[in-house]
Amino acid sequence: MSNSPLATYKLISPNKNSPRNHAIDRVSVHCFVGQVTAKRGCEVFQPASKEASCNYVIGYDGSIGLCVEEKDRSWCTSSSANDNRAITIEVASDDKDPYSVTEKAYASLLDLLTDICERNGKKKLLWFGDKDKALSYSPRSDEMVMTVHRWFANKACPGEWLYSRHGQIAAEVTKRLGKDELDMTKEELLSCAGTGDNPSDWAKEGTEFCKEHGIFAGDGNGNYGWRQPITREAVACVIQRAIEVAKEM
Numbered sequence: 001m002s003n004s005p006l007a008t009y010k011l012i013s014p015n016k017n018s019p020r021n022h023a024i025d026r027v028s029v030h031c032f033v034g035q036v037t038a039k040r041g042c043e044v045f046q047p048a049s050k051e052a053s054c055n056y057v058i059g060y061d062g063s064i065g066l067c068v069e070e071k072d073r074s075w076c077t078s079s080s081a082n083d084n085r086a087i088t089i090e091v092a093s094d095d096k097d098p099y100s101v102t103e104k105a106y107a108s109l110l111d112l113l114t115d116i117c118e119r120n121g122k123k124k125l126l127w128f129g130d131k132d133k134a135l136s137y138s139p140r141s142d143e144m145v146m147t148v149h150r151w152f153a154n155k156a157c158p159g160e161w162l163y164s165r166h167g168q169i170a171a172e173v174t175k176r177l178g179k180d181e182l183d184m185t186k187e188e189l190l191s192c193a194g195t196g197d198n199p200s201d202w203a204k205e206g207t208e209f210c211k212e213h214g215i216f217a218g219d220g221n222g223n224y225g226w227r228q229p230i231t232r233e234a235v236a237c238v239i240q241r242a243i244e245v246a247k248e249m
């Protein structure tokens with residue numbers, strides 16, 4: 001089990017159980033209550049007397065600190081069951097309602113959640129907005145469920161600012177995770193460059209015919225992109241040429 005390469009600071013807290021007793025399938029985002037850096041946040045969880053910790057701290061400046069390794073259970077959400085299966089993240093926030101978070105910290109939170117999901121094989125981050133539903137849900141192996149501290153203790157955590165954005169956070173992270181499924185830009189996907197003249201065997205008769213009659217011209221450098229997708233505008237040109245060829249036959 002790895003830790004996030006996005007963490008640029010590391011100060012491991014003694015407040016943890018090693019290793020965690022459950023596979024990771026939850027994340028719990030907290031408000032730190034104080035506009036600290038990641039370094040300062042990690043320092044706060046250093047004394048054993050604090051009896052608290054988290055896996056990551058995000059500073060107001062967007063810095064990310066590792067406080068408890070992902071393989072270990074942090075002491076963060078007032079619930080052993082939740083902490084054993086959750087990655088817990090403390091985000092620097094104002095010290096009063098609605099416990100607002102800086103733009104930089106919020107951007108780092110989205111990046112960190114995306115990275116955590118990716119490294120743990122998750123393709124979806126889910127927010128139910130309902131305690132009973134979320135806690136009784138059995139996530140599929142590629143799903144990560146968001147839970148909040150206020151479900152386990154009489155606390156406002158993660159504060160209204162972050163709480164009200166949980167749906168948005170889940171949607172944005174899931175969108176980012178989906179992007180990687182097609183590991184190409186639109187231009188790369190549609191370009192003929194470097195494809196040569198390599199149709200599948202079953203398509204050879206058709207591709208030869210189209211080449212012979214100039215219906216498909218390729219890019220002029222011998223690249224025909226036979227196995228590439230095609231745009232509607234290109235299809236329109238192909239239809240026009242095909243009909244012109246048919247008239248001459």
Ligand SMILES: [Zn+2]
Nearest residue numbers: 030031149157
């Ligand atoms: Zn909390």
